[in-house]
Every structure is written in structure tokens, then in C-alpha cells.
Amino acid sequence: MNLLVALDAILTHQNITRASERLCLSQSATSGILSRLREHFDDELVVRSGRSMALTPLAEELIVPLRAILSDTERLLSMRSAFDPATSDRQFTIACSDYVWATLILDIISALRENAPSVDIFYRGPSTRFFKTDIDLLIIPDRFMLEDCHFEPLPPNSYTCIVWKGNERIGKSISLEEFLEARHAQAFSERTTFIESWFLKQFGRAPRAGITAPSFTLLPDALVGTEFLALVPKDLANRATSYLPIRTVSVPFELPIMTDVLQWRRSHDRDPGLHWLREQVVAVANQRYTAAS
Numbered sequence: 001m002n003l004l005v006a007l008d009a010i011l012t013h014q015n016i017t018r019a020s021e022r023l024c025l026s027q028s029a030t031s032g033i034l035s036r037l038r039e040h041f042d043d044e045l046v047v048r049s050g051r052s053m054a055l056t057p058l059a060e061e062l063i064v065p066l067r068a069i070l071s072d073t074e075r076l077l078s079m080r081s082a083f084d085p086a087t088s089d090r091q092f093t094i095a096c097s098d099y100v101w102a103t104l105i106l107d108i109i110s111a112l113r114e115n116a117p118s119v120d121i122f123y124r125g126p127s128t129r130f131f132k133t134d135i136d137l138l139i140i141p142d143r144f145m146l147e148d149c150h151f152e153p154l155p156p157n158s159y160t161c162i163v164w165k166g167n168e169r170i171g172k173s174i175s176l177e178e179f180l181e182a183r184h185a186q187a188f189s190e191r192t193t194f195i196e197s198w199f200l201k202q203f204g205r206a207p208r209a210g211i212t213a214p215s216f217t218l219l220p221d222a223l224v225g226t227e228f229l230a231l232v233p234k235d236l237a238n239r240a241t242s243y244l245p246i247r248t249v250s251v252p253f254e255l256p257i258m259t260d261v262l263q264w265r266r267s268h269d270r271d272p273g274l275h276w277l278r279e280q281v282v283a284v285a286n287q288r289y290t291a292a293s
Helices: 002-013 016-023 027-041 057-078 098-115 176-181 194-203 216-223 234-241 272-292
Strands: 046-049 052-055 091-095 120-123 137-141 149-153 157-164 183-187 208-213 229-233 246-249 260-265
Touching: 002 016, 002 027, 002 057, 016 027, 052 057, 091 272, 098 120, 098 137, 098 216, 098 229, 098 234, 098 272, 137 272, 157 216, 157 234, 176 194, 183 216, 208 216, 216 229, 216 234, 229 234, 234 246, 234 272, 260 272
Parallel strands: 091 120, 091 137, 183 208, 183 229
Antiparallel strands: 046 052, 137 260, 149 260, 157 229, 157 246
């Protein structure tokens, strides 16, 4: 079965690096699997075509039956009887960012205490392991949406600018030049972030980092006692101002909107428990959006 999963990744991406990332394996391990598959089928399966790779005719023929087998197998393994949240002790796993967990998921867990007291919700990540583990649901920015899964958009959320209440250098509002010259608290990332890309596109400059925090949800805490400012989703800012000496700052431009999507495997579409959980996620997300509007 693992070889079939690996074959699907290789045929889908036609690239050892991307297939390795999906399988959560090293490139050498994925290359070894490809060698075994080539020997089994007595065919190269993927061959170089100019600067890219292309499927052989046999590989093209394998795609449809292979995905049918994988889909049927996953559907078989996910079959369950009717789901009653009031009596179920089922465990669900959700992959998402620390920000989504600290805001949306905690509200969902709170909402489930009354109508599903024995249902357990666990974090499992990162999202790159979605196809490799038993993750039930994935909540991810729409720009990173997985093509092979069903999805439902969640309500959008805007960014807002926040500073420490004791920051005397920044008033109730700030100019664009002041904003770009100020030092920012940012979450650590090994690649260009959504905010950085947006500012580069809009203004040709990105906010200047003064400090980096290990996670997005720690940005409000990192501001306390400093002159830094930070851009965070509005619901995270609202949460932070309820227990930290943090205030919002008006900026002279429209900040970007972020949209997350809820995703699940196609083969889990008819799972009654997951159908119920998806409904809870969407309902709480909509309630949060309505309350914030």
C-alpha cells in the first residue's frame, strides 16, 4: 500500500523533490522507491523531457486505476456507523497554524463541551503531513490549498496594527512612511510571508523586522514594553487586548484580507462524524465573523 501511495505522489508531481515533501521522506528514499517501482513495472515511469520530467505512456495509463484503488481503500478504512455527538468518545485530529488553534479551534472546543462532552480534539501537524498521517481536517490559507482534497472557504479576516499601550512614539494613527520606517515584531518564517509579499507588491517595500517571535500568536506578547509594532489578524488582536496592555493603531491604507479554507480527503466526504465536525467548524467560524462585523 505504501508503494502505491508513493507511486501516486511521483506520478502526480513528476518531481522527486515535491513527491518527497508530500510523502515526508528524504529525496534519496523517494528515489529508491522509484527504482523499485521501475523494476516492478519494467518501465521508467518518469523520464526527462527538456528541463522537466514527463510520464511514460504506461505511467499515464496507471493514473486512473491507481487513484481508484487508493480512493476505494481509504473509503473502506474510513467507513463508520452513525455518529451521535452526545454519546461519542471519538478522537479527531486537526492540522492548522498556531493562530487558528488559539482563536477558532479553542472556540470550537468550548462550544463542544455541551453537545459533545466526550469528543476529543487533538492538534496534529504540520500540514505537509496531511497525506501521511491520520489528520482528519486541515485548516490552511487559501493560497496553500491542496488540490487533491475537498474544501470549504471560511469567513475572511482582516489584519490590524497593534502596539504596546505604553508606546509613546506611536499615537492613535500612523503615516505610511512612519509605518515602513518603524521596527516590527514578526513571526519567524523561512520564506517570504504573505504580509511581506503584499507590501512589496503595493509599496515596493516590506515592513522592517526588529524582532522575530517563534510563533504568530506570541507577537502581541512580544510588543509589551517595546516600541515595536505588529500586524496580526483582527481576531487575534481582539483576543490580545483582552488580557495584555495592547492597543490598536489606525493606518492610512487598506490592510490585506486573509482567507482560510477547511479541507478534508475526498474519501472522508461521507463520514458522519467528520461531516458533523465540519459543520461545527463552519458554524463557529461564521459566528465569530458575525460578532466581529
